[in-house]
Every structure is written in C-alpha cells, then in structure tokens.
Amino acid sequence: MNGLTTNHQCIEDVAAYLDGELDDAALEVFEGHVKTCAGCAQELRTQRQLLCTLNRAFEESGAFELPQDFARLVATHAESDVTGLRGRGERRRAFKVCAVLALLSFALLGAASRATVFQPARSSLRVAETLLDLACNTIYDGGTGASVIVRLVVRAIALSPYGLGLFLILAFIIAISLLPRLIASYHRAQIIEEEF
Numbered sequence: 001m002n003g004l005t006t007n008h009q010c011i012e013d014v015a016a017y018l019d020g021e022l023d024d025a026a027l028e029v030f031e032g033h034v035k036t037c038a039g040c041a042q043e044l045r046t047q048r049q050l051l052c053t054l055n056r057a058f059e060e061s062g063a064f065e066l067p068q069d070f071a072r073l074v075a076t077h078a079e080s081d082v083t084g085l086r087g088r089g090e091r092r093r094a095f096k097v098c099a100v101l102a103l104l105s106f107a108l109l110g111a112a113s114r115a116t117v118f119q120p121a122r123s124s125l126r127v128a129e130t131l132l133d134l135a136c137n138t139i140y141d142g143g144t145g146a147s148v149i150v151r152l153v154v155r156a157i158a159l160s161p162y163g164l165g166l167f168l169i170l171a172f173i174i175a176i177s178l179l180p181r182l183i184a185s186y187h188r189a190q191i192i193e194e195e196f
Contacts, residue, residue, distance in 0.1 A: 014043045018051065 016022050017030050034040050067073065153170075 010037075010040050010043055014040065014047050017044070018047055 013022075013030055017027070022030060034044055
C-alpha cells in the first residue's frame with residue numbers, strides 16, 4: 001500500500017478500516033496490503049481482539065441507571081468537599097506553598113530572571129522613588145513658601161497702625177470660608193441620627 005510506509009500510518013489505516021471510514025478503492029487496497037504485510041495483519045488482529053474484549057466487558061457489566069438527582073448529589077458532595085479550603089489555616093498554607101513555588105521558580109530561572117524579573121522591578125522602584133521624592137520636595141517647598149507668606153502677613157498686621165482691624169478681617173474671611181464645611185457636617189450628622 002503506498003501510504004503504509006510507517007508503523008504510525010499502519011495503525012491509522014487499521015483504525016480507519018475497523019471504523020468503516022475507507023472508501024471502496026482504499027478498502028480494496030488495504031485488504032490487499034494486509035495479505036502481504038505481516039505487521040499490518042498483526043495490528044489488525046490486535047485491534048479486533050481489543051474491540052471484542054471491550055464489547056464483551058460492556059455487555060457483561062449490564063446497563064446501569066443513574067439516580068434521578070445525580071447532578072444534585074454530585075454538586076452537594078463537591079460543595080461539602082470544598083469547605084475545608086475556606087479555613088484560615090488552609091489559606092495560609094496555600095499562600096506559603098505559592099510563595100515557596102515562586103521562590104523556587106526564581107531560583108531555577110537563575111541569571112535569566114535577572115533580566116526578565118529583577119530589572120523591571122528595579123526600574124519600577126526607581127520610578128516610585130522619583131515620584132516620592134518629587135512629592136516630598138513639593139510639600140517641603142509649599143510649606144516653606146506658606147511660612148514666608150504667613151510671616152510677612154503677620155509682620156504687616158503687627159507693625160501696621162491698623163493691625164488689629166486687618167487681623168479681624170482675616171479671621172472673618174477664614175470663618176466665612178469654613179462655614180459651608182461646618183454646615184455640611186451638621187447636616188450629615190443629622191442624617192445619620194435620623195437613620196438610627
């Protein structure tokens with residue numbers, strides 16, 4: 001047979017023959033080849049014996065019926081078997097196993113992990129450090145500027161002949177700016193008291 005040069009092809013052709021997948025021309029070619037090829041004939045006998053054994057095993061076991069509530073029983077057993085996974089100890093143990101596996105994988109990666117894992121992590125840490133440094137410098141510079149402005153305003157008020165009047169105006173402006181916040185917190189407190 002022209003396609004039966006390998007053992008794998010022979011097994012595929014035998015399976016196709018037994019399953020009835022060969023057309024008439026291929027069937028005649030295969031049957032002629034089996035008469036001349038001992039390997040294919042042996043494979044055909046083996047496959048037929050296997051099919052007969054399987055048929056006999058299924059016939060002897062008889063048909064069995066599943067209970068009507070089989071799906072519900074399986075779901076109930078599956079849910080009850082999973083309850084142990086929800087405990088704290090189980091989660092902690094799973095976390096430890098995952099951490100050990102991660103460390104082991106990093107150790108096995110060796111030098112390759114340096115370029116693929118550690119360099120991006122180091123780069124991310126540098127970016128975070130730069131952003132934190134920027135935020136700290138901004139807060140420091142803002143505080144320094146605010147302290148200079150407050151010092152100038154206090155000196156102007158204290159040394160001015162109308163210092164007390166300017167101080168009262170400044171206090172009035174601050175009080176007016178805080179008034180909406182106080183009103184909102186008052187209403188929020190009343191809403192909470194009404195709910196309870």
